[in-house]
Amino acid sequence: MLSVSEARERILEGVSPLPAEVVALTDACGRVTTVPVVARLSNPPADVSSMDGYAVRAADLSADGVTLTCIAESPAGHPADVTVGPGQCARIFTGSVMPAGADAVLIQENAQAQGTRITTGHVLAAGTYVRRMGQDFMAGKEVIPAGHRLSARDIGLAAAANHAWLQVARRPRVAIAATGDELLLPGSAVGPGQIANSSTPMLAALLRTAGAEPVVLPVLRDSMADLATLERMVDGVDMLITTGGASVGSHDLVRRGLEQVGLKTDFWKIAIRPGRPLMFGHLGRLPFIGLPGNPVAAFVCTLVFILPALRRMAGLATPVEPPVQAILGTDLRANDARMDFLRASLDHDAQGRLVATPFAVQDSAMLHVLAQSQALVMRAPHAPAARAGDACDIIRLDQTGA
Numbered sequence: 584m585l586s587v588s589e590a591r592e593r594i595l596e597g598v599s600p601l602p603a604e605v606v607a608l609t610d611a612c613g614r615v616t617t618v619p620v621v622a623r624l625s626n627p628p629a630d631v632s633s634m635d636g637y638a639v640r641a642a643d644l645s646a647d648g649v650t651l652t653c654i655a656e657s658p659a660g661h662p663a664d665v666t667v668g669p670g671q672c673a674r675i676f677t678g679s680v681m682p683a684g685a686d687a688v689l690i691q692e693n694a695q696a697q698g699t700r701i702t703t704g705h706v707l708a709a710g711t712y713v714r715r716m717g718q719d720f721m722a723g724k725e726v727i728p729a730g731h732r733l734s735a736r737d738i739g740l741a742a743a744a745n746h747a748w749l750q751v752a753r754r755p756r757v758a759i760a761a762t763g764d765e766l767l768l769p770g771s772a773v774g775p776g777q778i779a780n781s782s783t784p785m786l787a788a789l790l791r792t793a794g795a796e797p798v799v800l801p802v803l804r805d806s807m808a809d810l811a812t813l814e815r816m817v818d819g820v821d822m823l824i825t826t827g828g829a830s831v832g833s834h835d836l837v838r839r840g841l842e843q844v845g846l847k848t849d850f851w852k853i854a855i856r857p858g859r860p861l862m863f864g865h866l867g868r869l870p871f872i873g874l875p876g877n878p879v880a881a882f883v884c885t886l887v888f889i890l891p892a893l894r895r896m897a898g899l900a901t902p903v904e905p906p907v908q909a910i911l912g913t914d915l916r917a918n919d920a921r922m923d924f925l926r927a928s929l930d931h932d933a934q935g936r937l938v939a940t941p942f943a944v945q946d947s948a949m950l951h952v953l954a955q956s957q958a959l960v961m962r963a964p965h966a967p968a969a970r971a972g973d974a975c976d977i978i979r980l981d982q983t984g985a
Contacts, residue, residue, distance in 0.1 A: 626717070652699055768802075780802060891903045918963065
């Protein structure tokens with residue numbers, strides 16, 4: 584059986600970045616840039632006030648008190664076309680352009696106004712309450728690099744840099760086909776031996792959260808004829824995922840069925856728990872991943888193998904996210920030859936350290952335990968027994984939308 588790291592690397596080698604497209608700024612959150620975003624203007628574009636008050640010459644002020652003449656008003660968006668000379672000032676507001684000649688802002692709380700006569704005893708240094716042109720960034724500066732997943736904060740930055748459209752990688756379109764005679768649509772009447780298909784809606788939600796476009800295909804029955812129809816249902820997608828039928832039973836037909844219509848299998852079986860019966864290959868140009876049928880195993884394998892592949896397809900330079908450090912909340916026995924991903928709750932101890940406590944039951948069909956989990960504790964093959972308080976690596980689920 585392949586190790587988790589080797590299997591993931593082979594999957595990453597088997598996928599390629601997708602072509603770029605241009606999208607509206609309002610639709611770009613979560614997308615990955617394919618070219619740097621360069622500022623089209625400086626921010627702020629001129630020296631502006633950071634407070635409401637009066638634009639003054641700092642050299643005119645004195646602790647003994649002075650009276651200045653207000654010669655203009657400069658609201659935000661309507662700069663005053665004046666030059667502030669000795670003994671003069673201009674009314675100004677937050678975000679207003681500083682008039683020529685002024686180099687500081689006297690806030691209105693520190694001034695007494697009688698008509699155009701402004702009296703104060705405050706002394707200011709030049710630059711007080713002034714945001715200098717380009718203080719945030721200058722025109723021509725790269726503000727967002729290529730290969731960066733855009734957050735809501737990045738959208739604000741791109742807007743400030745005067746971009747209405749951004750060039751990003753196209754979203755991966757991923758087809759999902761569940762297999763099994765026992766599966767039925769959630770909400771249907773349940774017959775003998777039947778269960779609701781939980782994997783497909785769960786994986787579709789996980790893929791959507793990761794920035795992909797899931798394409799849900801009909802459930803395929805345990806027959807070679809049904810599996811052969813997959814080839815005709817995957818036009819226009821970038822990856823094909825199946826769930827179930829990947830083991831060695833007489834009704835586990837996915838590998839044999841797809842090989843009849845051209846599947847080239849790269850590997851089958853991985854040293855992972857849950858999820859050993861996982862396949863990877865290509866159906867023509869199309870990357871194919873066959874997931875286990877147990878829903879928890881399918882979820883874990885999607886998190887560990889498919890999401891990094893989607894990040895590579897989206898153009899991210901580092902598709903594998905590093906684990907988070909925590910400490911164990913319970914003792915664990917020595918591990919065998921498979922890498923474990925244990926569902927766990929999270930808490931903090933008295934020292935503020937993150938504590939991951941694996942659930943006592945780790946059955947790969949128990950979705951209730953998965954739904955309660957905030958993390959997966961990662962245990963290497965042949966890891967020795969561990970005690971509560973020992974360091975561990977985790978994948979956080981509570982902060983990823985998973």
